[in-house]
Every structure is written in C-alpha cells, then in structure tokens.
Amino acid sequence: MRTIGVTGHMDLAEGTAPLLRDALQGLLREQIPGAPGLTGVSCLAPGADSLFAEAVLAAGGALSVVLPFHDYRASLGDAEDRARFDRLLEAASDVTVMPYPAASLSAFKAANTELLGRADLLVAVWDGAASEKDGGTAATVAEAREAGIPVRVLWPAGAARRC
Incomplete structure (x- = not known):
C-alpha cells in the first residue's frame, strides 16, 4: 500500500492544469505499477x-482528505471551485477536519503536518521558489524533508503561476 500526500500552488496560470494532469497521472502510474492500494492525501485546495x-x-486509488478548518468550503473562491470540492469530498474514503473554527496560519500548518504524518511520499506541485508565507508549499516541502519523507517535485515545462 502506498500513501502519497500533495502540496502545491493554488494560483495556476491558464494552460497549466492540463500539463499538471499529465504529469500527475504519469507519476501515479510510476508509483503504483501493478500494485493495488494507492491512497492520496489532499486538503482539496483549488x-x-x-x-x-x-x-x-x-x-x-482512495482519497483521504484533511481539511484545515471547519467550513473550509466557504473559503473557496468561486462556484466552480466549490463544485469540484463537493465532488471530491463526496468521493473521499475518509475526511479529517482539523480543530480550527476559521482560516489561520495555525490551521494550515496543522493540516500540512497531519497530511505529512500519513504520507510515504510527498508530491510537491511547486515551481521551487522560496516563500515568505509560512505554512505554504515551500514550508511543507521543508517539513517533509526534515522528517525524512521523500519529496517528488512536479513542475512541467510550460507550467506557470498567475501573476
């Protein structure tokens, strides 16, 4: 059984999603060739x-969800993000909601720590840029590496973030 967690950018530029879909599908095929039991752990951010x-x-695979705070759905940007969230949450095999009533740095850090505690591998959909935002992708990658969790960075050629 393989449990893979994810961290990554939310602010993807136009045309980046298809590149990432292909890269993610390839990585998952590589990680589970003929081996059943894949579980993916995600916070379901856009x-x-x-x-x-x-x-x-x-x-x-099975989807395990870690939500950073109660009513996380209400923090999502638009109707499309909320519809995708609802669809993925419905498909999840289990859902853990961290004990925070609202969005905060502590809530996001706790969710990332919970996600890492379940993962054999962390997939970082990351452009490699350092961040001053504690609790974001760069901080989660650093935490995983410090804990000895292998990290696979995915950022295909042509991928970009919104400015």
Missing part, C-alpha cells in the same frame, strides 16, 4: 491539491 485528488481517483 489548483494542485484538487488536480492531484482527481488523478488519484482516476487511477483507482
């Missing part, structure tokens, strides 16, 4: 998290 969750389900 962008990388949701693309990863969709790829896990498409590969026949």
